Amino acid sequence: MKSPSLEEIIVIGKPLAETIEEAYFVIDLHGRFHSFNDEMCSLVGYNRSELQSMTILDVTTAATLYRAAEISREAKKNGREVTISDYEIIHKDGSFRKLEITGSFIGDASKKYHGFHGVAKDQKEQRGLKRALRESEEKYRHLIENINEVVYQTDNYGVVTYVSPSVEWTGGYTQEEIIGHPFTDFVYEEDLGERMDRFQDILYGLGNATLYRFRTKDGTARWVKTAARPIHENGHSVGIRGVLTDVTDIIETRERLRLSEGRYRSILSDIEEGYFEVDLVGNIQFFNDSICKIFGYTRDEFMGINYRNIMVSESTQITFRIFNEIYRTGKPTGLVDFELIKKKGARFIGELSASLMMNDRGKPMGFRGVVRDVTERRRIESEWRGSLSKLQGAFKKTIDCLVSAFEMRDPYTAGHQRRVAELTRAIAQEMNFTDDEIQDIYLASLIHDIGKIHIPIEILSKPTLLTETEFGIIKLHPQVGSKILLKGDFSWPIDKIIHQHHERLNGQGYPHGLKKNEILLEAQILSVADVVEAMSSHRPYRPALGIDIAMDEIISNKDILYNADVVDICVNLFKNKKFEFKELE
Numbered sequence: 098m099k100s101p102s103l104e105e106i107i108v109i110g111k112p113l114a115e116t117i118e119e120a121y122f123v124i125d126l127h128g129r130f131h132s133f134n135d136e137m138c139s140l141v142g143y144n145r146s147e148l149q150s151m152t153i154l155d156v157t158t159a160a161t162l163y164r165a166a167e168i169s170r171e172a173k174k175n176g177r178e179v180t181i182s183d184y185e186i187i188h189k190d191g192s193f194r195k196l197e198i199t200g201s202f203i204g205d206a207s208k209k210y211h212g213f214h215g216v217a218k219d220q221k222e223q224r225g226l227k228r229a230l231r232e233s234e235e236k237y238r239h240l241i242e243n244i245n246e247v248v249y250q251t252d253n254y255g256v257v258t259y260v261s262p263s264v265e266w267t268g269g270y271t272q273e274e275i276i277g278h279p280f281t282d283f284v285y286e287e288d289l290g291e292r293m294d295r296f297q298d299i300l301y302g303l304g305n306a307t308l309y310r311f312r313t314k315d316g317t318a319r320w321v322k323t324a325a326r327p328i329h330e331n332g333h334s335v336g337i338r339g340v341l342t343d344v345t346d347i348i349e350t351r352e353r354l355r356l357s358e359g360r361y362r363s364i365l366s367d368i369e370e371g372y373f374e375v376d377l378v379g380n381i382q383f384f385n386d387s388i389c390k391i392f393g394y395t396r397d398e399f400m401g402i403n404y405r406n407i408m409v410s411e412s413t414q415i416t417f418r419i420f421n422e423i424y425r426t427g428k429p430t431g432l433v434d435f436e437l438i439k440k441k442g443a444r445f446i447g448e449l450s451a452s453l454m455m456n457d458r459g460k461p462m463g464f465r466g467v468v469r470d471v472t473e474r475r476r477i478e479s480e481w482r483g484s485l486s487k488l489q490g491a492f493k494k495t496i497d498c499l500v501s502a503f504e505m506r507d508p509y510t511a512g513h514q515r516r517v518a519e520l521t522r523a524i525a526q527e528m529n530f531t532d533d534e535i536q537d538i539y540l541a542s543l544i545h546d547i548g549k550i551h552i553p554i555e556i557l558s559k560p561t562l563l564t565e566t567e568f569g570i571i572k573l574h575p576q577v578g579s580k581i582l583l584k585g586d587f588s589w590p591i592d593k594i595i596h597q598h599h600e601r602l603n604g605q606g607y608p609h610g611l612k613k614n615e616i617l618l619e620a621q622i623l624s625v626a627d628v629v630e631a632m633s634s635h636r637p638y639r640p641a642l643g644i645d646i647a648m649d650e651i652i653s654n655k656d657i658l659y660n661a662d663v664v665d666i667c668v669n670l671f672k673n674k675k676f677e678f679k680e681l682e
Contacts, residue, residue: 120217123203126210128152140196140217142189158193161185173202173210183220195220247341253334255279255296267321267343269314285310285318299325300334311341320348369469374454376463379404379420391447391470393440409436409444416449420464423453434471445472496543513630516678518542520626520667523676527666528622538619541594545623548578548595560637572607575599590617598623601658621660625651625667628659630678644671 120140123132129152138148141156154162161184172179184196200215247267250259260275268283275283284292288309295307307325310318325339371388375381381402389399392407405413412435419430429452437447451466500514521542525535549557552574556567563571579596597620600606602613606624632647648668655664670676 121214122217123212123214124153125212128154131212132214137217140219141186156186156188158185158187169202169213177201179215184217248339249275249280249341250328250336250338251280252336253300255281255293258336267313267341268311268319274314283312285312296337299337299339300327302327302334308344311343319343320345371468372465373468374463374465375404377424377461382463388468391439391468392437398440407438409438412436419451423451423464424461427453429453434475437468445470446475447471493540496540499544499547513634514543514546516630516634517545517623517626519679520630520670520676521622523670524622524626524663524666525619527670528662534619537589537591538594538622541591541619542623542626544578544582545595545598545627546574546578547581548574548576550581551577558637562638572599576608590619593617594619594623596620598627600624602660603657605658618660622663625659625663629667633678648672 118136120136121132121134122130122137124130130148133145133148135145138145141148143151143156157165165181165184168179168181178199178201181198184198186194186196188194196217197220198215198217200213202210203212203214204210246261247264248259248261249257249264251257256277256279257275260272262272264270264272264275270283280296281289281293292307292309295309299307308320308322311321313319320343321341322344323339323341325337327334328336328338368385369387371391372385373381373388374383381399381404384396384399386396389396392399394402404416408416415433416435419433422428423430430450432448432450435447435449436444438444447468448471449466449468451464453461454463454465456462518539522535522539525538530538549571552570556563556570559567575596575598579592582592582595594617596608597611597616600609600611600616600620601624602616602621604610604612628651629644629647632642632650633644635641648671651659651664652668655661
């Protein structure tokens with residue numbers, strides 16, 4: 098048989114060079130390059146024209162040439178494929194690089210060889226790939242052994258062939274106690290039949306995720322979710338491989354939530370107040386039956402209705418501002434009255450409270466609230482306020498009569514009480530008392546010395562200092578005034594205010610020597626106003642000391658005899674807010 102010519106060798110190598118991705122080359126027996134691809138050029142660093150004029154000897158180290166010659170001679174004898182590891186070449190840039198060359202000699206049937214063709218791979222890259230593969234496998238193994246989920250594998254009979262170490266903290270078993278046993282040994286008895294059916298479905302590719310109870314080593318049941326797929330070999334199912342996740346906490350939480358929601362809905366259905374939930378634009382999303390009764394709608398009619406459709410225009414504007422404030426601050430609103438509209442157009446007064454609803458991610462999703470029909474209550478309250486106003490008017494006239502009686506008996510005491518009342522009212526206003534509380538303390542101050550009606554006029558108007566006995570009689574007036582007013586059965590403690598207006602924080606007041614919080618705040622206010630007016634005004638036994646002396650008295654005894662906050666407010670009224678006692682007409 099005629100040996101292949103050099104041209105025939107090139108023809109043999111050219112198709113391979115154009116199709117494979119590795120560095121491919123064809124050389125004759127003298128080592129001259131006759132065919133090669135771009136990958137081969139890249140591997141040695143020479144371009145095609147340069148490599149075309151070179152031999153394998155030009156790019157191979159001497160030590161590698163000697164070892165390669167020995168391997169080649171052996172390969173020629175047995176005609177086998179040649180693999181040379183650590184084939185060291187000299188790159189065009191002068192660096193040494195190691196390749197792995199795999200190839201064979203080209204010859205005829207009589208083993209007459211004319212050349213060699215092969216594939217070259219950068220051994221450093223190959224080692225990097227092998228190292229990366231080992232690292233990947235190690236990471237995978239580490240992941241499998243340390244994740245909370247249990248990775249498992251069975252044969253087609255359901256016998257466990259592998260289970261990850263995480264089974265120990267999931268079920269209390271070691272790997273050795275699981276591997277080699279049927280999976281059915283670890284399924285809760287009541288779920289066993291269904292689980293066996295599901296295993297067969299997964300084995301034949303008819304199912305995937307299942308939920309069942311796993312029997313732990315101590316005998317308790319844990320809910321687990323398994324996602325599994327069949328293992329195929331040679332086209333046949335030989336087992337299943339899957340991941341088992343403990344979902345007991347999720348299942349139990351859902352059950353508690355279900356029970357809680359049941360109780361929640363039961364409570365909502367039983368209460369008379371209307372409960373509602375709206376989205377961020379005000380459309381009704383959830384509600385109880387009571388709100389349907391309040392507005393006169395059926396459930397189907399009320400679902401999705403916007404709050405603007407059940408309110409008068411003024412109320413919708415107020416509601417928008419309130420919802421906007423709730424959204425901005427996250428704080429619920431207090432009770433607010435709105436004018437609402439029933440289905441048939443009737444208007445009524447609704448008392449509403451609302452708060453913000455958040456989703457699982459903590460983002461606002463709407464508003465929830467409670468509404469009740471308070472129309473009748475507001476009517477009764479209005480009538481009550483009218484009656485109360487009349488009673489207060491009558492009481493005020495009674496107080497005026499008492500004050501007038503004082504004026505006839507003792508003009509000094511009457512004028513003192515009126516001025517003290519003006520100052521106590523101003524202090525109470527600065528302390529943010531309610532209107533009713535301000536009115537109460539004002540009326541108490543108007544008659545705080547009513548007990549002096551019991552004291553002889555000779556003592557009250559005495560132009561000289563009182564004797565000890567006379568002062569003892571004076572000190573009885575808080576008790577006498579308290580007894581007089583105690584019989585009135587008032588809804589606020591006017592008798593105690595009057596009884597305590599001469600008590601002092603350090604216990605050195607009278608009649609009972611009360612201290613600090615034992616004294617009503619109203620009485621503490623009255624005591625400061627009483628002292629300031631008395632010292633700044635004329636008395637039968639001395640001329641007026643002036644407002645500056647009075648200020649010095651309460652400031653020097655602040656938090657000793659007198660309430661510090663009350664003193665500060667009183668001083669500020671005179672110094673900065675231009676308060677002054679008015680002359681009586």
